[in-house]
Amino acid sequence: MISNEQTAAMKKPPVVSAEQWQKAWEEMLVKEKAHTRSRDALAAERRRMPWLAVEKDYVFEGAQGKVSLLDLFEGRRQLVLYRAFYDSDVYGWPDHACVGCSLGADQVSHLSHLHARNTTLAYASRGSQENIARLKQRMGWERIPWYTITDDFDKDFGVDQWHGHNVFFRDENDKIFRTYFINNRGDEVMGSVWNYLDVTPLGRQEDWEDSPEGYPQTPRYKWWRWHDAYGSEDAGLTKTIEKGMELLNL
Structure with missing residues (x-):
């Protein structure tokens, strides 16, 4: 709660007329639209990044037992896999996961919209499935598929020391490729349908996007x-x- 004393001490912007405010807003809008176009251009570059083939067979523990990285796709073409810290050495264990990871989970929008764009979102941690199930129910995260890491996946993909989103693509032969990675600053804004789709190799799959030839678009x-x-x-x-x-x- 910000106190009256704190607001009184703030160096506030000037108060202006409605016409002056409208002019200032229109000037800011030009910059915001430029920022939007720049973000779209960055996403277009991301869709043209080279891919890295995943050669190792990784094993996770799911609610129904052992599963592979391929299983995590749930039959879809794209997988966004977030490494959340929920383990015995995390503050709040076993009632809570990492504070930042938990805030991120609270932001996750309805997964059906991602599924409609052939994309699966999943979480992975070192915690057991028993503890993960209890955590998901406690925090209202039942819709998020959440797996237990059992091998070197976190070390191999840069998420053994810090959280992050790894993005994968499954081709027509079920070969898996790593296509992108987000961690540190930038990772905190993830949660909306659009942020997830913008980091995938196929993007939003809408006909206004600048994508390589042959990419699906509607x-x-x-x-x-x-x-x-x-x-x-x-x-x-x-x-x-x-x-x-x-x-x-x-």
Whole structure:
């Protein structure tokens, strides 16, 4: 809670008229749009980064027993795998995971939207499945697939000392490739559908994106659904979306 004394001590910006405020906002908007375009360009470069083949067979423990890295994809093409710190040497154990990792888990949006873009999000820790199940229920994270690391996966992928998101792609022959990695500053903003998709090799898969030839793309907005309506056709919803796209000249 910020006290009255603290707000009184703040060096605040000037108070201006509505016209002056509008002008200042429009000037800032130009910079914000430039930042958005720059972020899109960075994501386009990311989609053209080289890939690293995953040659080792990694084993995780899941709710139903031992699983491979390939199993973590759940049949989809892309996997974003977050290494969360939940282990006996983490403060708060066993009731809580790392504070930062927990804040990140609280930010995770509904996974159905990622699944609609052929992308799986999963968490992995050193904690046992018994403890992970109890933690997920306690904190309301039941939707997040959460696995136990059993080998050198964390060391091999740069997440043995610090949290991070590793991004993988599964090709038509079930060969797995590491395509990107995010840790430290930048990792804290992950949680929205768009942040996850922007770090994947396929991106948002919308037709405005600058992607390599042959990459899957569909019209923006048109694939969006309520999170419980993917896989079903709704003529009214489709018509509403198409009308909105028409009004926006999309």
